[in-house]
Amino acid sequence: MSYSKSLFILFATAFSAFACGGGEKQVDEVTETVVEESDWESLFDGQTFEGWSKYGGGEVGKAWKVQDGAIYLDAKNKDGWQTGDGGDIVTNEEFENYHFQVEWKIAPNGNSGIIFFVKDSSEYAYPWMTGPEMQVLDNDGHPDAKITTHRAGDLYDLIESSEETVKPVGEWNLAEIIAKDGKLELHLNGVMVVSTTMWTPEWEEMVANSKFKDMPGFGKYKKGKIALQDHGDEVWFRNIRIKRL
Incomplete structure (x- = not known):
């Protein structure tokens, strides 16, 4: 309708x-x-993993579940050990210019991410070897938060959020990624927290000064899949949708 x-x-x-x-x-x-x-x-019907697969191919790992209308990573069993059989998951389709929205919440001390412009190829072992990441994190509990470009909403290891708008752990956050002809915006809970332009000399210099400097495929692709990261912690995603621009 x-x-x-x-x-x-x-x-x-x-x-x-x-x-x-x-x-x-x-x-x-x-x-x-x-x-x-x-x-x-x-991009998510609230009931199945239709349209999603494991990065590198195959069905979504069993640690990923659909729970109460959300994609949930059941990362650890009752004894605190990682359950395994998870891995990063990606959209089956690649996207170029778009406005992407997802709501996420993270468990205490948790870490995850939303990775975009991902090249799903056997040439790359992980999505983050090609795709930039919007960080998902418990800023108050995870040690990664001590690094200024590793906090929730940041363009991971590249650009710090202009302000912190993340909600307390366990609450839902609205994340948005808007990419159009190289212009990139990250929004968290209705506030634009990152704005930059990809694939420029300035972009290349920023990548060269980051942890991705030795990854030749990082930040190069202008069309790719969107990934949800298995970082070994419980995380939830819901209301996932996209508008092509």
């Missing part, structure tokens, strides 16, 4: 204000770019 622009903006603003608990002005600025509700494509 298609809705008018005005009806959708009203819905999206109300939803974002509810989900984010504030930042309505910034959310309004994002939602006003939406033309029709039908422009959005769901």
Whole structure:
């Protein structure tokens, strides 16, 4: 069903204000770019892993589950040991210019990430060898938070968030990745926290000064899959959708 622009903006603003608990002005600025509700494509039906696979091929690992309408990584068993059979998961489809949205929450002391422009190839062992990452983290509990570019919402190991808008551990956060002809924005809970331009000399210099400097495929691909990271900690993702730009 298609809705008018005005009806959708009203819905999206109300939803974002509810989900984010504030930042309505910034959310309004994002939602006003939406033309029709039908422009959005769901990437998760809330019940199955249709449209997703394990990075490198094959079915999604058994540690990933669908729970209460969310994708859930059951990373550890009752004794605290990692369950295994997880691995990073990726969309079956590649995307180029888009506005991506997902809600996430993380367990105490947890770490995960949303990785994009991923080249799913046997040439690369992990998604992060090609795709930049929007960090998912418990800033108060995980040791990675001591590094300024490794906190929730950061463009991992590249750009620190302009401000911290992440919610307390266990609460849902709305993450958005907007990529258009090299222009990249990361939004967290209705606030743009990172803005940069990819594939420029400045981008190449930034990568050369990061932990990815010895990864020849990192940040090079202009079309790729979107990955959800298994970092060995419990994490949840829901309301996953994309709008092609």
